[in-house]
Amino acid sequence: MAKTQLNVRVDEGTARAARERALARGMSVNRYIEELVKQDTGEVGQTFVEAAADFMKQYESVFAEEFGADGEGREAGRGEGRH
Structure with missing residues:
Protein backbone atom coordinates (compact mmCIF):
# COMPACT_ATOMS: atom_id res chain seq x y z
CA MET A 1 0.00 0.00 0.00
CA ALA A 2 1.26 3.45 -0.87
CA LYS A 3 2.16 5.73 2.02
CA THR A 4 1.11 9.35 2.39
CA GLN A 5 3.02 11.81 4.52
CA LEU A 6 1.01 13.53 7.22
CA ASN A 7 2.52 16.37 9.25
CA VAL A 8 1.01 17.17 12.63
CA ARG A 9 1.92 19.60 15.39
CA VAL A 10 1.69 18.52 19.02
CA ASP A 11 3.02 19.95 22.25
CA GLU A 12 6.39 18.71 23.50
CA GLY A 13 4.83 16.57 26.24
CA THR A 14 2.72 14.70 23.72
CA ALA A 15 5.70 14.24 21.40
CA ARG A 16 7.82 12.95 24.28
CA ALA A 17 5.08 10.51 25.33
CA ALA A 18 4.73 9.24 21.76
CA ARG A 19 8.49 8.68 21.48
CA GLU A 20 8.62 6.88 24.84
CA ARG A 21 5.62 4.66 24.07
CA ALA A 22 6.95 3.79 20.63
CA LEU A 23 10.38 2.94 22.05
CA ALA A 24 8.82 0.78 24.77
CA ARG A 25 6.97 -1.15 22.07
CA GLY A 26 10.02 -1.45 19.85
CA MET A 27 8.57 0.49 16.96
CA SER A 28 8.97 3.82 15.25
CA VAL A 29 6.85 6.80 16.25
CA ASN A 30 5.33 6.67 12.77
CA ARG A 31 4.28 3.04 13.23
CA TYR A 32 3.00 3.75 16.76
CA ILE A 33 0.76 6.59 15.57
CA GLU A 34 -0.42 4.49 12.61
CA GLU A 35 -1.40 1.66 14.98
CA LEU A 36 -3.26 4.04 17.30
CA VAL A 37 -5.33 5.39 14.42
CA LYS A 38 -6.08 1.88 13.16
CA GLN A 39 -7.22 0.84 16.65
CA ASP A 40 -9.38 3.93 17.01
CA THR A 41 -11.11 3.49 13.67
CA GLY A 42 -10.98 -0.26 13.41
Missing part, protein backbone atom coordinates in the same frame (compact mmCIF):
# COMPACT_ATOMS: atom_id res chain seq x y z
CA GLU A 43 -12.86 -3.27 14.54
CA VAL A 44 -11.54 -3.17 18.12
CA GLY A 45 -13.05 0.25 18.72
CA GLN A 46 -16.34 -0.70 17.13
CA THR A 47 -16.56 -3.89 19.19
CA PHE A 48 -16.00 -1.89 22.38
CA VAL A 49 -18.68 0.65 21.49
CA GLU A 50 -21.20 -2.09 20.71
CA ALA A 51 -20.43 -3.94 23.95
CA ALA A 52 -20.78 -0.72 25.97
CA ALA A 53 -24.12 0.04 24.31
CA ASP A 54 -25.38 -3.48 25.06
CA PHE A 55 -24.25 -3.15 28.69
CA MET A 56 -26.03 0.18 29.12
CA LYS A 57 -29.21 -1.19 27.56
CA GLN A 58 -29.13 -4.28 29.76
CA TYR A 59 -28.61 -2.30 32.98
CA GLU A 60 -30.61 0.80 32.10
CA SER A 61 -33.18 0.17 34.84
CA VAL A 62 -30.46 -0.30 37.46
CA PHE A 63 -28.85 3.03 36.53
CA ALA A 64 -32.24 4.75 36.51
CA GLU A 65 -33.04 3.41 39.97
CA GLU A 66 -29.64 4.37 41.36
CA PHE A 67 -29.21 7.78 39.77
CA GLY A 68 -32.71 8.79 38.68
CA ALA A 69 -33.62 10.86 35.68
CA ASP A 70 -32.18 14.03 37.19
CA GLY A 71 -28.75 12.49 37.81
CA GLU A 72 -29.15 12.66 41.59
CA GLY A 73 -28.52 9.42 43.41
CA ARG A 74 -31.31 8.00 45.52
CA GLU A 75 -29.17 8.60 48.60
CA ALA A 76 -28.87 12.32 47.84
CA GLY A 77 -32.58 12.76 48.56
CA ARG A 78 -32.10 11.25 52.01
CA GLY A 79 -29.10 13.35 52.98
CA GLU A 80 -26.72 10.42 52.63
CA GLY A 81 -24.61 11.74 49.77
CA ARG A 82 -21.57 9.84 48.62
CA HIS A 83 -18.07 10.86 49.64
Whole structure:
Protein backbone atom coordinates (compact mmCIF):
# COMPACT_ATOMS: atom_id res chain seq x y z
CA MET A 1 0.00 0.00 0.00
CA ALA A 2 1.26 3.45 -0.87
CA LYS A 3 2.16 5.73 2.02
CA THR A 4 1.11 9.35 2.39
CA GLN A 5 3.02 11.81 4.52
CA LEU A 6 1.01 13.53 7.22
CA ASN A 7 2.52 16.37 9.25
CA VAL A 8 1.01 17.17 12.63
CA ARG A 9 1.92 19.60 15.39
CA VAL A 10 1.69 18.52 19.02
CA ASP A 11 3.02 19.95 22.25
CA GLU A 12 6.39 18.71 23.50
CA GLY A 13 4.83 16.57 26.24
CA THR A 14 2.72 14.70 23.72
CA ALA A 15 5.70 14.24 21.40
CA ARG A 16 7.82 12.95 24.28
CA ALA A 17 5.08 10.51 25.33
CA ALA A 18 4.73 9.24 21.76
CA ARG A 19 8.49 8.68 21.48
CA GLU A 20 8.62 6.88 24.84
CA ARG A 21 5.62 4.66 24.07
CA ALA A 22 6.95 3.79 20.63
CA LEU A 23 10.38 2.94 22.05
CA ALA A 24 8.82 0.78 24.77
CA ARG A 25 6.97 -1.15 22.07
CA GLY A 26 10.02 -1.45 19.85
CA MET A 27 8.57 0.49 16.96
CA SER A 28 8.97 3.82 15.25
CA VAL A 29 6.85 6.80 16.25
CA ASN A 30 5.33 6.67 12.77
CA ARG A 31 4.28 3.04 13.23
CA TYR A 32 3.00 3.75 16.76
CA ILE A 33 0.76 6.59 15.57
CA GLU A 34 -0.42 4.49 12.61
CA GLU A 35 -1.40 1.66 14.98
CA LEU A 36 -3.26 4.04 17.30
CA VAL A 37 -5.33 5.39 14.42
CA LYS A 38 -6.08 1.88 13.16
CA GLN A 39 -7.22 0.84 16.65
CA ASP A 40 -9.38 3.93 17.01
CA THR A 41 -11.11 3.49 13.67
CA GLY A 42 -10.98 -0.26 13.41
CA GLU A 43 -12.86 -3.27 14.54
CA VAL A 44 -11.54 -3.17 18.12
CA GLY A 45 -13.05 0.25 18.72
CA GLN A 46 -16.34 -0.70 17.13
CA THR A 47 -16.56 -3.89 19.19
CA PHE A 48 -16.00 -1.89 22.38
CA VAL A 49 -18.68 0.65 21.49
CA GLU A 50 -21.20 -2.09 20.71
CA ALA A 51 -20.43 -3.94 23.95
CA ALA A 52 -20.78 -0.72 25.97
CA ALA A 53 -24.12 0.04 24.31
CA ASP A 54 -25.38 -3.48 25.06
CA PHE A 55 -24.25 -3.15 28.69
CA MET A 56 -26.03 0.18 29.12
CA LYS A 57 -29.21 -1.19 27.56
CA GLN A 58 -29.13 -4.28 29.76
CA TYR A 59 -28.61 -2.30 32.98
CA GLU A 60 -30.61 0.80 32.10
CA SER A 61 -33.18 0.17 34.84
CA VAL A 62 -30.46 -0.30 37.46
CA PHE A 63 -28.85 3.03 36.53
CA ALA A 64 -32.24 4.75 36.51
CA GLU A 65 -33.04 3.41 39.97
CA GLU A 66 -29.64 4.37 41.36
CA PHE A 67 -29.21 7.78 39.77
CA GLY A 68 -32.71 8.79 38.68
CA ALA A 69 -33.62 10.86 35.68
CA ASP A 70 -32.18 14.03 37.19
CA GLY A 71 -28.75 12.49 37.81
CA GLU A 72 -29.15 12.66 41.59
CA GLY A 73 -28.52 9.42 43.41
CA ARG A 74 -31.31 8.00 45.52
CA GLU A 75 -29.17 8.60 48.60
CA ALA A 76 -28.87 12.32 47.84
CA GLY A 77 -32.58 12.76 48.56
CA ARG A 78 -32.10 11.25 52.01
CA GLY A 79 -29.10 13.35 52.98
CA GLU A 80 -26.72 10.42 52.63
CA GLY A 81 -24.61 11.74 49.77
CA ARG A 82 -21.57 9.84 48.62
CA HIS A 83 -18.07 10.86 49.64
